[in-house]
Amino acid sequence: MAPMPGTPGAPDARPGADSPEARALTAAVTRLRRALRASIRTEYPWEQLPMAQVELLQVCVEHSPVRVSELAARQRLAQSTVSGLVATMATNGLVTREVDSEDRRAAAVSATDAGRLRLAAWTRAHERRLEHALTALPDADRTALREALPALTRLAARLEEAEGRGG
Template sequence: MSSQSHPEAASKATVDPVPDARRLTDAVTRLRRALRASIRSDYPWETLPMAQVELLQVLGEHSPARVGDLAARQRLAPSTVSGLIGQMMTSGLVAREVDPADRRASVVTLTDAGREQLAAWTQAHERRLDAALHALDGDERAALGVALPALFHLAEYLGEPPADSPTD
């Protein structure tokens, strides 16, 4: 999408009194909303609530995990995560097992169905984003590519651990 198709974008690019933090907040909010809406319209079979999808993503990277660890990673109350886990167990996406390191505790793992659901969701989103990225012109795609490392760094600064670093 070029600045010609969005005149307000062209005028903001030259003189923008709106702080970068507000513009970034608006962009991230709009992007998340658009992604949620597009996955539901383009892939109507997808019915998982985003909270469950995000939990599947965390478990895809850090499994098995205790409920408290999942809650800390998601910045949610343990009772909230426990409720989500219960719903996901009913759907067959996750299972609780005894923690081999502490038999008094339990851990949550992805089931085969959970891994399949996560893979399907990820592939659908990647296809959707790939199509959207190809709709942008080359300069816009290049600008996004240059911005990605800074966005990851910003997420780390805000408290999101890198995908490969444990928080345990």
């Protein structure tokens, strides 16, 4: 059952809250994410790394070592969920999980060389797929996308800031 309007998680019923631009961008981003997820299976049919693990691995590569609690906060997941994902990733040799040197009660997670290589291969597969699609577009579309990148980067930062403030 959907939340009642005015409650947390409910859609905003204010006029203009459902702008055509927001709707179109949501649709485009959703299609793009779906196409990219599918493309990894095209490039690497054997690849079975779930997106949750890919996203955790990206944070581990960028911020190693990182505490499980910080991973959970960054990904907005329950700490128990992240602990389970980290355990699976450690079993698969993608990360190591050790006692945090600053707080012996906490676990520090680092990407392994194998994890870094797997993430690099995953990233290259997506980049190749995007490059192939981009080269098939008309010059005007490629130019428009290139010119939109700074604004999209600022939009992502704005969303991350709002997420950090809890809204």
